Structure formats: structure tokens, C-alpha cells
Amino acid sequence: MDDLRQKYLDAIAGAADENSLEDLRVQAVGKKGEVSLKMRELGKMTPEERQVAGPKLNALKDEISSALSAKKAALGDAALDARLATEWLDVTLPGRPRRTGTIHPVSQVTEEVTAIFADMGFAVAEGPQIESDWYNFDALNIPSHHPARAEMDTFYMHREDGDNRPPHVLRTHTSPVQIRHMQDNGAPCRIIAPGRVYRADYDQTHTPMFHQIEGLAIDKDISMANLKWVLEEFFAAFFEIDGIKTRFRASHFPFTEPSAEVDIQCSWVDGQLKIGEGDDWMEVLGSGMVHPKVLTAAGVDPEEWQGFAFGMGIDRIAMLKYGIPDLRAFFDSDLRWLRHYGFGALQQPNLHGGVSG
Ligand code: PHE
Numbered sequence: 282m283d284d285l286r287q288k289y290l291d292a293i294a295g296a297a298d299e300n301s302l303e304d305l306r307v308q309a310v311g312k313k314g315e316v317s318l319k320m321r322e323l324g325k326m327t328p329e330e331r332q333v334a335g336p337k338l339n340a341l342k343d344e345i346s347s348a349l350s351a352k353k354a355a356l357g358d359a360a361l362d363a364r365l366a367t368e369w370l371d372v373t374l375p376g377r378p379r380r381t382g383t384i385h386p387v388s389q390v391t392e393e394v395t396a397i398f399a400d401m402g403f404a405v406a407e408g409p410q411i412e413s414d415w416y417n418f419d420a421l422n423i424p425s426h427h428p429a430r431a432e433m434d435t436f437y438m439h440r441e442d443g444d445n446r447p448p449h450v451l452r453t454h455t456s457p458v459q460i461r462h463m464q465d466n467g468a469p470c471r472i473i474a475p476g477r478v479y480r481a482d483y484d485q486t487h488t489p490m491f492h493q494i495e496g497l498a499i500d501k502d503i504s505m506a507n508l509k510w511v512l513e514e515f516f517a518a519f520f521e522i523d524g525i526k527t528r529f530r531a532s533h534f535p536f537t538e539p540s541a542e543v544d545i546q547c548s549w550v551d552g553q554l555k556i557g558e559g560d561d562w563m564e565v566l567g568s569g570m571v572h573p574k575v576l577t578a579a580g581v582d583p584e585e586w587q588g589f590a591f592g593m594g595i596d597r598i599a600m601l602k603y604g605i606p607d608l609r610a611f612f613d614s615d616l617r618w619l620r621h622y623g624f625g626a627l628q629q630p631n632l633h634g635g636v637s638g
Pocket of ligand 1: 453454455456534537566567568569590591592593
């Protein structure tokens with residue numbers, strides 16, 4: 282019995298893992314284990330022998346069982362220690378620096394403009410950037426051979442031979458949204474429509490893609506005076522400059538009559554663009570009273586309804602407000618430019634010109 286005891290205690294002490302420990306348990310105290318078999322022999326012994334051997338065998342079984350569980354616990358602790366030693370994480374290390382992006386001036390200014398017009402009761406409408414020539418031109422009183430089509434440097438969509446869908450263009454202005462909105466909603470209405478527009482043009486103040494915001498207000502008695510008030514109210518709120526100088530010039534658009542263009546006073550000195558001073562003017566919008574033919578094309582009766590429309594260059598007013606001298610840089614995706622002119626996510630536009638925080 283002493284041999285048995287020594288054999289198993291040594292083996293248990295030397296077991297390398299839980300599997301070999303389990304094998305030892307089966308060999309020693311399992312149903313057909315060595316100790317269990319010895320216990321069965323008790324039956325063949327005389328009562329005297331049994332009285333001596335019985336307790337000894339029981340004690341041996343207990344001793345092996347507790348050696349097994351002690352070893353099992355020790356193996357578990359060792360495994361945990363090993364895992365803890367390999368799977369550590371230094372929570373005191375500094376984080377990996379990650380630059381936060383900025384909000385592009387065009388997005389910021391679009392939000393600012395939207396907030397100001399929303400306060401005057403204008404809702405936001407949208408339309409597609411690829412338009413049929415009917416929405417972009419005909420419905421706006423620009424028939425096929427009208428010189429305005431050529432003036433606009435239009436990008437036409439490629440067409441396969443035999444494609445008999447109407448010609449499509451990249452919209453040259455946001456004015457087609459006027460037509461779509463009135464077709465769907467009728468009059469009265471008061472909307473602005475911000476979005477991308479396209480013309481083949483490229484210099485310091487022109488890029489082939491740029492942004493406009495269209496305005497449209499139709500009701501029974503809307504006049505040119507309302508147009509002027511709305512625009513002046515807008516400029517005062519947007520630029521936050523007392524007595525900012527604007528210039529309303531009589532102009533011509535096929536889709537408005539009468540028409541006016543608006544310029545804002547500015548100066549360009551040593552590559553710096555400044556607003557509200559100097560003797561340069563930057564044209565920022567076209568406007569006028571919606572032409573009766575345009576109302577008719579959109580399904581609105583010009584005998585009953587009238588109103589104004591305007592189309593403003595978002596990029597232009599962003600350049601003026603934030604002193605950004607070259608429009609082309611807006612679309613270069615130069616990170617240094619974006620960090621310099623971009624806005625933080627918490628600089629929320631508000632009614633009074635724009636930016637807080
Ligand atoms: N669509 C004109 C342009 O892009 C602007 C405009 C809009 C003028 C609405 C008058 C009325 O130049």
C-alpha cells in the first residue's frame with residue numbers, strides 16, 4: 282500500500298496538465314483503478330484483516346483524491362498566470378494620435394444660409410444633378426436656339442447612336458428645381474434649393490463644378506420689393522457687417538422679368554480678399570420676378586400667382602465671408618487648406634451670421 286501511495290503521489294506531483302491528471306485519477310481511484318480494485322479485495326479478507334486494511338485503504342483513497350484536487354487547482358492557477366503574463370495591455374500608453382477632419386466651408390456656409398432662410402419661412406427642396414434639357418432650359422424659357430444655352434458652357438451627357446431619350450445635361454444652375462417643385466407642389470410656395478451645378482469654366486472665381494442656392498417664393502401678391510427685402514435681410518444676417526454694401530443691377534435672364542443681379546463690395550489686395558471695403562465688386566446672385574412662361578411650364582397659373590426667384594453662388598459668398606481668395610482651392614482636397622479654412626464639428630451655424638463655439 283505504501284508503494285501505491287508513493288507511486289501516485291509522485292505521479293500527481295509531476296503531472297504536467299489537467300489531461301494527465303485525469304488519466305491518473307482513472308488509474309488510481311476510477312471504477313477499475315488500482316485502489317478501487319484493492320478495496321474490492323477487502324471482501325475476501327478475514328474480519329480482523331479487514332479491520333486493519335479497510336481504514337488504511339480509505340485513508341489512501343482520500344489522500345490521493347485530495348492530492349488530485351490540490352494539483353488541479355495549482356495547474357489552473359499556473360495556466361491563468363501564464364495567460365496573464367502573455368495577454369497584458371498597458372493602459373497607460375498614450376493613444377495613437379488621429380487627426381479629426383474639418384467641415385468644408387461649402388458645407389458650413391450651406392448650413393448657415395439654410396438656417397437664415399428657414400427662419401424666414403423657406404423650406405429646403407432638392408433636384409437631380411443630371412437634368413433633361415427640358416428642365417434645365419426649355420421650361421425656364423430658354424428654347425433650343427436661345428443664345429443663353431451657348432453662354433452657359435453646358436456639359437452634355439454622352440449619348441449612344443439610336444438613344445432616343447431626351448438629351449440630358451449636368452445642370453448648369455439650380456433653377457430647374459423651381460420647375461420640379463412647382464410641378465409637385467403647386468403654389469403658393471417658399472423654398473430654397475442648395476446643390477451642385479456644372480459649367481465648363483475655370484479661373485480664380487470659376488470652377489467646372491460649383492454650388493448654388495436657388496430661392497423661390499410664389500404667392501398672390503409677391504413683388505420685387507419683397508425680393509429686395511429678403512435679400513438684404515439675408516446679407517445682413519449672413520455677413521454680420523453693418524451697412525454692408527450691395528449693388529442691385531438691372532439685368533436679364535430668360536426666366537425672370539424684370540431681373541436684377543447683386544454684387545457685394547470687396548477688395549483684392551496682395552492676394553487678400555476683403556469684404557465691405559475697396560472698389561471691386563463680386564457678383565453673388567441673379568434674381569427677378571418669375572417669368573409667366575416659367576409658371577405656365579410648371580403648371581402654375583400666371584393669372585393667379587406671381588413671385589420672385591434668385592440663384593446665389595454659395596462658393597462666392599463663402600469666399601467673401603471667410604476671406605478665401607481662390608475658388609479653385611475649394612476643390613483641391615489639400616489637407617493644409619482644409620485644416621486652415623475648415624470648421625470644427627461643434628461650430629454650429631446659427632441665425633446670426635453663422636458660427637458659434
Ligand atoms: N439661374 C441663374 C444663374 O445661374 C440665376 C438666377 C436664378 C437668376 C433665379 C434669376 C432667378 O445664373
